[in-house]
Amino acid sequence: MNRRIIRRLLPVLLAGAALPLLCARTNDFGLGRSMEIAVNMMRELSLRFVDEVDPDLLIEGAAEGMVRRLDPYTEYLSEEQMGDFDILTTGKYGGVGSLIRKRGDYVVFARPYRNSPADKAGLRIGDKILAIDGADARGFSVAEASGRMKGDPGTEVTLVVEHLLDGRVDTATLRRERIAIPGVPYAGWVADGIGYVQHSDFTEGCYDDLRAAVEGLAAEGDLRGLILDYRNNGGGILQEAVKILSMFVPKGTEVVTTRGRTDNKSFRTAADPILPELPLAVLVNGNTASAAEIVAGALQDLDRAVIVGQRSFGKGLVQSTRPLGYNTYLKLTTAKYYIPSGRCIQAVDYSRAREEGARSVPDSLIREYATQGGRKVYDGGGIEPDLHTEPEYISRFAMTLYALGFIEDYGDRFMRLHPDRRVDVRTFALTDADYADFVRFMSDKEVPYESTTRRALKALRKAAGDERHEAIDRAAEALEAQLRDDTESNLETYRREIRSLLEADIVLRHHYAEGVIEYDITHDDAEVRRAVEVLENPGEYRRILDTQDTVRTARHDDETDTEE
Incomplete structure (x- = not known):
């Protein structure tokens, strides 16, 4: 059998073999049998498949198959994928500091970051990349151009660029830097005494960024209320969420616990708050998830902030990474997290995914909990806002x-x-x-x-024709003719x-x-x-936090069943 295949397969299988040491109830015979079948299958594919088999593709396929029916967050990370994973968790990489996109035959700059090497070199949105380090960039994909421009900080990359505004062709040598994608891209004022901070992710160091932003606002003027914007924040590192909560709640407050077969921890704030009494409003929507929900949910459970917006995503699962060897990792779900009221806000039950498909938590199993002050809150589907607003959809x-x-x-x-x-x-x-x-x-x-209305009319006409409803067909045809x-x-x-x-x-x-x-x-x-x-109305703010229960909103049809 191909030794390279064995080297790639064993770390994944051995990771599973270690599980009996952690949990006595693991089916040892079943695990050993499955490992033997997997190795035999790999051997047969390696020796007998009609074409030569790439061992990396085999192991990636095997790994994907192992986790496919678990949940969407458990995955095998190859050596190549680890670079992107590191960027997601740290928000940092070595490069020139710009988003890029494909336009025609070339890749163009789509968003240079302020004060990045690209920005300092005078590159602007729409500037076309003609060559990278002497290689003609015509036909490059975004991934290929990005790979050539990324590199170790301090190294150089030479670009030939055609500028958008005047068509001038210029050669620029850029020194790569450690690019830090800001977790807090904006802080400012939205009303007299009301500060606003947008927090976009939970990468390493985002607590420091958020604290600096809040302290900056407090130093600028009379900060009488603060809006924390967690809309479209997909979460990230749980420990950063705990540190952020320490800015607003008393030291030693339990803000989240994790519970799993081997991952059971309690997280408490470890520092004195910098703004213990400042009125807070937190913005959430359907894309607020994970660590962002921990912050929003804990502040709600502790009656510390008014939550505004739409129900959050409902991701109450904790992921950890485990090394598999050869610079590969397994990212796997190890626990569920619970916020101070005791509720878990996970919206989808993956525990029976193989037999029944992944399902939203049914209404009959949703339980009522109480905030620190006795207000009603619920589990089973994200954070319900205290003040609901209608989402604004774009056509x-x-x-x-x-x-x-x-x-x-x-x-x-x-x-x-x-x-x-x-x-x-x-x-x-x-x-x-x-x-x-x-x-x-x-x-x-x-x-x-094609508009939804026109598609609906076409479907109606087809159904009417199939069933010989000529009058309905003519009426739908007349409506379609009027539609512009x-x-x-x-x-x-x-x-x-x-x-x-x-x-x-x-x-x-x-x-x-x-x-x-x-x-x-x-x-x-x-x-x-x-x-x-609400922040400008102290009486209303206090009434909500003292007496207002959250209201369970109806589920949309597309949230009822989720097949993964």
Whole structure:
């Protein structure tokens, strides 16, 4: 048998073999039998498959098969994947500091980070990469261009770039740096005395970033209330969440526990709070998950903050990494976490995934808990806000324009037409003439879009035809004829949200990512507006935290059953 296959397979199998030492109830015979079958299968594939087999692909396939019916968070990480995993957990990498995207035959800069090597070299959004270290970049994928530009901090990479604004071709040698993607990309003021901090992930050091942001606001002015924005924060390192909670609750407070077969821990705050009495509002939505839910849920359970927005994602599972040898790892779920009221907010039950498929926790099994002050809260499906707001959905048509690159393409055009136009983050708006120019820009563009209404009418006509309902077919045909959802009509129908996307893209080019955040929160952000209202009303704030129970919202149809 191919020794390389054995070397790759054994660490994965031995990781499983070690489990009996940790749990006496493990089926030793079953585990040994399964290991023997796996090795035999690998041997037969290696010796007899019609074509030569890549052992790395075999082991990756075997590993994927082992975890496929467990949960979506348990996975095998190959040596190549560990680089991306490290970036996710640390938020740091060696490179030039910019997002990139494919446009036509070339890769272009999509978002240089402020003060990164790319930014300091004068590279801007839309600048085209013609060559990297002497290699013609025509036809490079995003992954290939990224791999060539990343490297050890202190090393150099030479780029040949065609600048968007004037078409000038320039050669720039950039010294790579340790790029730190900020976990706290923005902090500022949204009203008199009301601070706002957006916290986007839970990578290493995000507590330090958040504390610096909050202390910076407190030093700037009279901080009488604070909004912590955890919308779209998918979580990360649990210990960072515990340290962040220590900023606001008494030292020694138990804020989360983990319970599993081998992973049982209690986490308490280890430092005195810096702002123990400051009124807090926390923003959450359906993409708030994991460590972000720990912070939001613990503050709710301790009656320390008013939660505003929509029900959070509901990820109450803890992952750990275990080395398998040869620079490979297994990331596996080892426990569930429980917040101070005792509730677990995991929304999907994976324990019977093999027999029944993964299922949302049924309403009949959802239990009631109490916050520190006696308010009712519930388990089984994320954090329910104290103040619900309706989510703002963007149309499929607007998202289609964005996905096809038309928003960014027009941003390029706008910059070329208005290279000296000043853009103030809080007041910038496209004029009617600007939007008319965008409509002209789109006049020769093909947008593969069909509205939900038109699709429904087509389905109705087909059903009516199949069942010989001629009158219904004629009525649906008449309605379809009246429906205007061509590109030109949709550009008018969805004008407000398309215009907002265009404005955000232009703001990004002048004021980086933090400028877009400031633009968003000052242009009719419903959750921010509601949070400001409650923080400016001490009586209402206190009433919610003293007496208001949370309300269980109805599940959407797509949340009922989840097949993984």
